[in-house]
Amino acid sequence: MPSYVQIENAGMVFSTRKGKFTALTGINLNVEQGEFIALIGHSGCGKSTLLNLVAGLLDASDGVLLLANKEIKGPGPERSVVFQNHSLLPWLTTFDNVHLAVEKVFGGRESKAQLKARTRAALDLVGLAHAAARLPGEISGGMKQRVGIARALAMEPKVLLMDEPFGALDALTRAHLQDELMKIVAATKSTVIMVTHDVDEAVLLSDRIVMMTNGPAATIGEILSVDLPRPRDRLALAHDPHYHGLRSRVLEFLYSRQMRPQEAA
Numbered sequence: 001m002p003s004y005v006q007i008e009n010a011g012m013v014f015s016t017r018k019g020k021f022t023a024l025t026g027i028n029l030n031v032e033q034g035e036f037i038a039l040i041g042h043s044g045c046g047k048s049t050l051l052n053l054v055a056g057l058l059d060a061s062d063g064v065l066l067l068a069n070k071e072i073k074g075p076g077p078e079r080s081v082v083f084q085n086h087s088l089l090p091w092l093t094t095f096d097n098v099h100l101a102v103e104k105v106f107g108g109r110e111s112k113a114q115l116k117a118r119t120r121a122a123l124d125l126v127g128l129a130h131a132a133a134r135l136p137g138e139i140s141g142g143m144k145q146r147v148g149i150a151r152a153l154a155m156e157p158k159v160l161l162m163d164e165p166f167g168a169l170d171a172l173t174r175a176h177l178q179d180e181l182m183k184i185v186a187a188t189k190s191t192v193i194m195v196t197h198d199v200d201e202a203v204l205l206s207d208r209i210v211m212m213t214n215g216p217a218a219t220i221g222e223i224l225s226v227d228l229p230r231p232r233d234r235l236a237l238a239h240d241p242h243y244h245g246l247r248s249r250v251l252e253f254l255y256s257r258q259m260r261p262q263e264a265a
Contacts (some may be wrong), residue, residue: 005030122150
């Protein structure tokens with residue numbers, strides 16, 4: 001049986017004023033349904049480019065990308081993206097920001113009452129039912145990011161794509177949302193591909209960590225299976241030797257094997 005997401009020999013070449021720039025080359029990755037994948041690597045290694053290829057926001061220059069054995073050609077409601085910037089419309093309430101996405105996907109197929117029920121369920125899932133009537137300017141950064149997650153989940157995507165969703169948050173808020181995301185993924189059985197720069201985040205959340213080589217012409221250097229049992233408790237893992245061993249393997253890849261000479265100086 002084929003994997004849920006298949007990336008076969010994918011490459012991405014951009015045209016620039018200085019000529020062709022090869023961002024990615026020879027990307028091969030299979031993602032199983034319900035799996036949580038973290039993409040990690042130095043800045044400029046093409047993590048977000050790879051995510052955008054799966055999202056259909058970019059068309060691969062080479063190779064093919066498949067979802068459920070169908071070629072990915074452009075964006076679609078079966079793939080939702082959560083960006084680092086929450087991208088909420090400031091004049092709409094929390095409820096209306098989520099409802100807009102629900103209406104886009106399910107409008108015409110469901111009644112107004114059903115659309116509202118979907119919206120409320122998504123807000124309940126991220127613990128924001130109490131803030132449904134608030135505008136983005138009236139809630140915290142962490143709450144805005146939860147609205148972004150609720151909006152993505154409300155579309156019932158087959159694949160949830162996350163591009164450093166917690167990167168701009170303070171450490172405590174980030175930790176809280178990581179814990180919330182683990183609960184949400186466990187409840188929804190979502191397939192997740194997430195870009196991160198945070199080694200601890202990658203080990204805590206993922207089933208496998210895909211480590212990218214440096215660009216240009218970046219590719220997958222190593223894939224690490226994170227065989228920690230679920231559910232995961234960050235406080236218990238802080239004293240877990242196996243957790244620290246996995247963390248060390250990622251750090252070794254990033255800072256010993258794959259760092260450019262000028263960066264190591």
